[in-house]
Amino acid sequence: MRIDIWSDVVCPWCFIGKRRLETALSHFEHADDVEIVWHSFQLDPGAPTTPVETVAEALGRKYGGGPEGGKTMIDRVEAVAAEEGMLWRHHQSKRVGTMDAHRLMHLALHEGGPETQGRVKEALLSAYFIDARNVADHSELKDIVTGAGLDAEAVDRVLGSTEYADEVWADIEKAQAFGATGVPFFVVDNKFGISGAQPVEAFGQVLERAWSESHPVVEMLAGGGASGDACGPDGCAI
């Protein structure tokens, strides 16, 4: 079974949704047969590489209420994160772009496969939400992703070029093709979509349904499973 997840590194509900999916998977009988592939989505493509303000300041500016108003919004999502067992320092996070982080996520998938990519995703989200690190800064990024297992030379090569930028755009276009207007967006077995950080139970239901629909591969439908008239090695039904 395969789960494709569109997500951004600076997206609080993406991190919360990731935890809820992980909880659902911990109760799912066939979790060992589930492969997760992360895809890129940019919530705030105009955000700078060198930060000029905190997320709280940016929210206060955008929605009114100043830094204090922004802080209040962040407090609420931090409370939800706490319910999922995470102590965030998101009130200190800076508003930054994620293009380079996404390119490194593609490097991770390409070089190490889904497991490595999953470790890099966790490392990036933790760095941003728990440690309030700058996930646009190249030396920070290198430190974060090599800590999760990426090869330092490959990381330098990607950060020093535009490698995997096309893959990031292709991911974003595919999300749009699926009709996703926000993230997190989950697609199970190319078949079932889940929009947003749904409750753990909702993830669990989708996992069960997707599993039951994909095993067996061919469901004999017509005739209540009975065969119609056919010809076989021993001749034709006549």
Next chain:
Amino acid sequence: MRIDIWSDVVCPWCFIGKRRLETALSHFEHADDVEIVWHSFQLDPGAPTTPVETVAEALGRKYGGGPEGGKTMIDRVEAVAAEEGMLWRHHQSKRVGTMDAHRLMHLALHEGGPETQGRVKEALLSAYFIDARNVADHSELKDIVTGAGLDAEAVDRVLGSTEYADEVWADIEKAQAFGATGVPFFVVDNKFGISGAQPVEAFGQVLERAWSESHPVVEMLAGGGASGDACGPDGCAI
């Protein structure tokens, strides 16, 4: 939507099943979006290229009753064919092998795509059941399949070699992997199997179900279609 059909040229229920599927498709709203790909299956791999007996004689020999007994079996299936609007001369058909006919079916798919292959399939079945022609004879085969649109030079090339034999064997192996022990065997969207020449209504039901399951590509499952908390271009739900 895609329908893969395993079938043999000398298989009466394959031709009857083809007509029933076509009738179901004529009532199916999305028939224009259905692509059919034919696959090889050999019911009687030991049958000769140069015929030594009619099918009726072969049946009578195998099941007892002599040519008359075989003829009686054929009469019954010809009566079913008549119900589907076809006047067969199958009582005159010779027992012959179909390897070369199957190789030409692969040529048709490769050179002309599913539409051309469909025309060649119809031509081969009609030649065998309606006109009692020898579908193992090379000059007959060439006449039949070029009449359905295949290039004469390509046909000569295939008939003068073992080209596409591997593809025929791969088809047969794939049928076995699906658990098919006879033909016709239909697989809709790689997902739903239909064994045998089911009634028109059964085909119709499978078409409807397969369509509804594959459109939209992503079925929003969790939260009764409602989104969970998410982040979008206008910010995060908080």
